[in-house]
Amino acid sequence: MRAGMMAMVIPLAVLSQGAVPAGPSRERPSEPVLVLGTFAGYKPGQVAVTYDPKLVPAGAAVAVAHVPPGEGAGTGSVQLRVQGLQPGRKYGAHVHTNACGAKGEDAGPHYQHMRDPVTPSVDPKYANPRNEIWLDLATDAQGNGASRAVMEQGFRDRHPHSVVIHAEHTHTGPGHAGQAGPRLACVNVDF
Template identity: 50%
Template sequence: MRRLVPALLALLSVPALTTPASAAEAEFEVVTARGEFGSSAPTYEPDLVPVGAKASVFSLSAPEFGTGVTLVVRGLLPNREYGAHAHTKPCGPDGAAAGPHYQKRVDPVSPSVDPAYANPSNEIWLDFTTDRFGTGFSTTRVPWQFDADRRAGSVVVHETHTHTHPGHAGTAGARLACLSVAF
């Protein structure tokens, strides 16, 4: 948790946000979401994402900055690697309801496993490892903002860290849980 505060402060101290050169650059968007798995957010694998575990997402977006996203979780299994990504749709009754990963430049082939599209610069990747208490967090920043008419709708927690090699790029195992986020 000691690393979380500096990560959030880094997101908030970006020069483009604190000293805008023009009124257009001063426009930024903050999005937050939080949920409890098994209550306000679905868990599809309670053995890996227990009922009662919690997640929060904080997103900051500005034209000269791009988009920064932080995911914080607690109550998950201790000392375990998880993957997490922004997906195109809100959560639903099963993991597939959230749709594919949100991609700024959409792969014409689905499912996307080409590293030219399935990569941390074209998608929002939030892989994390929990500590001995089951708490984890991840922060990422991409050089783009969501399109006004095409936005992500959730963050899905996956079974493993995200793969990067051709034919498997962007894959991270089963969809374990989901938090709807109105990016």
């Protein structure tokens, strides 16, 4: 994606029909979705926000795709692709409960299928890639990277609203499980 390109939210069913909708809405939250964005500083309505332009430069591109699990059987997935980040670097990334805001903390905690009664969640029983959606990635020499998380279950009574990119790969040990350092960037996704 080129710098200055408009961010879009497109239901995947529409893409398969060869048309692009006029606006960024979709009919049902259980439909597949694709979000494309270009990182920039925060402003209301910004799809992709950078909080650390050194590690997630303004103008870098991002795509998030969500395919929910099928009715009754099958798995779903969330995919993250980035272009133009720092080359040869490891990043953590997770699905978060709230939309992006002026500060990284505005995105709230990690989405968890089974919620940890303790906040922040650092217990591996709750903070793990089966209960949360982890999208850690490493960039290549051009600053491009991708990751994919398989989902055995869909979002039921509540839906997350963003993907946050962190400064480190996600820790897994007790007392640090789920932690991945400062929040560098955020992408609004209406899962």
